[in-house]
Amino acid sequence: MALGVLAxxxxxxxxxxxxxxxxxxxxxxxxxxxxxxxxxxxxxALLVHGRILTLLAAGIAATLAVHAGLGLARCCQAPKDLYxxxxxxxxxxxxxxxxxxxxxxxxxxxxxxxxxxxxTAPADVVVLSxxxxxxxxxxxxxxxxxxxxxxxxxxxxxxxxxxxxLPLEASGSARIAEGEPSFVWAxxxxxxxxxxxxxxxxxxxxxxxxxxxxxEMRELAQFVRHIDGxxxxxxxLNTSPWSRSFRALRLATGLSPAGTLMPSWPxxxxxxxxxxxxxIFVSPEFTVAASGTGPAVGSDHLPVWAQLERRPLAAxxxxxxxxxxxAASAHLGAEFPGDLGGEHGGARDLSR
Numbered sequence: 001m002a003l004g005v006l007a008x009x010x011x012x013x014x015x016x017x018x019x020x021x022x023x024x025x026x027x028x029x030x031x032x033x034x035x036x037x038x039x040x041x042x043x044x045a046l047l048v049h050g051r052i053l054t055l056l057a058a059g060i061a062a063t064l065a066v067h068a069g070l071g072l073a074r075c076c077q078a079p080k081d082l083y084x085x086x087x088x089x090x091x092x093x094x095x096x097x098x099x100x101x102x103x104x105x106x107x108x109x110x111x112x113x114x115x116x117x118x119x120t121a122p123a124d125v126v127v128l129s130x131x132x133x134x135x136x137x138x139x140x141x142x143x144x145x146x147x148x149x150x151x152x153x154x155x156x157x158x159x160x161x162x163x164x165x166l167p168l169e170a171s172g173s174a175r176i177a178e179g180e181p182s183f184v185w186a187x188x189x190x191x192x193x194x195x196x197x198x199x200x201x202x203x204x205x206x207x208x209x210x211x212x213x214x215x216e217m218r219e220l221a222q223f224v225r226h227i228d229g230x231x232x233x234x235x236x237l238n239t240s241p242w243s244r245s246f247r248a249l250r251l252a253t254g255l256s257p258a259g260t261l262m263p264s265w266p267x268x269x270x271x272x273x274x275x276x277x278x279x280i281f282v283s284p285e286f287t288v289a290a291s292g293t294g295p296a297v298g299s300d301h302l303p304v305w306a307q308l309e310r311r312p313l314a315a316x317x318x319x320x321x322x323x324x325x326x327a328a329s330a331h332l333g334a335e336f337p338g339d340l341g342g343e344h345g346g347a348r349d350l351s352r
Contacts, residue, residue, distance in 0.1 A: 100125070101236075102118075102278075114138065155173065176201075241260045264278040
């Protein structure tokens with residue numbers, strides 16, 4: 001058994017690092033750290049000879065505990081509360097923007113706990129995924145806290161929503177390309193310092209269909225890189241920092257993750273997060289003041305949040321920030337996916 005675990009761990013690591021199996025590598029890539037731990041445990045057990053199965057089991061348990069510890073170390077915190085009683089008279093920072101992302105788990109999520117958490121979470125914008133028609137009343141119940149929203153829960157297979165405390169200059173929902181992921185988007189102007197585009201989406205799991213996941217990530221990267229200006233991308237992307245698709249998205253778009261060591265799944269039946277599947281990516285116009293994951297709130301995913309600060313124009317001496325399209329032109333073709341829907345209802349208003 002120990003030899004088998006060692007062999008499988010090494011084969012998995014070779015596949016992830018070497019990329020020799022293409023899209024299939026992203027199925028196991030989120031568990032790269034686990035493969036390292038399991039392989040080390042198996043190697044130690046074989047070297048010691050005595051009590052091999054006991055040492056192997058202890059090593060596997062320790063690996064799971066270490067990953068959970070790393071996840072919980074960033075868990076259950078909240079960004080600085082800009083809306084609490086102590087700050088009612090304080091002036092909101094002009095360049096600050098707090099974004100929260102949560103997969104609500106359409107199969108079993110506890111809407112009561114989710115609603116209670118979102119009603120008190122100090123976020124400016126919330127992106128929700130797996131929010132089907134049965135869960136759409138959540139939007140209405142939070143209207144006093146988040147009076148502005150855009151959603152597509154009545155447009156299968158889209159099950160997304162974006163809630164905002166801040167007015168939306170423009171918003172809509174569409175599909176990135178025919179047969180490809182849906183998304184919601186909005187343009188806001190916090191502090192009247194210039195518009196910021198926020199996109200919320202969800203991609204299919206590599207474990208379900210790794211080739212479809214690869215196509216979806218490629219389409220998403222190609223779409224995002226045509227949107228200039230400050231940009232935030234949030235959602236359950238079903239990819240991890242170890243994954244090839246994660247690296248490809250960063251390379252193609254110039255976006256950076258708000259945090260990388262933020263495991264968000266699984267959070268049910270108890271919160272022992274092992275892998276980072278939910279992400280917030282930001283353009284170079286932002287710095288990340290703080291980021292982390294929230295507590296278990298009734299979903300199988302933990303909330304992920306980031307507190308962002310807009311870089312002053314002085315950070316770009318003599319020129320405007322470089323276009324993502326120009327930055328990525330060496331990596332992807334320049335075909336534009338086209339207008340995706342009607343005026344104010346799709347992606348037409350996203351074009352610059």
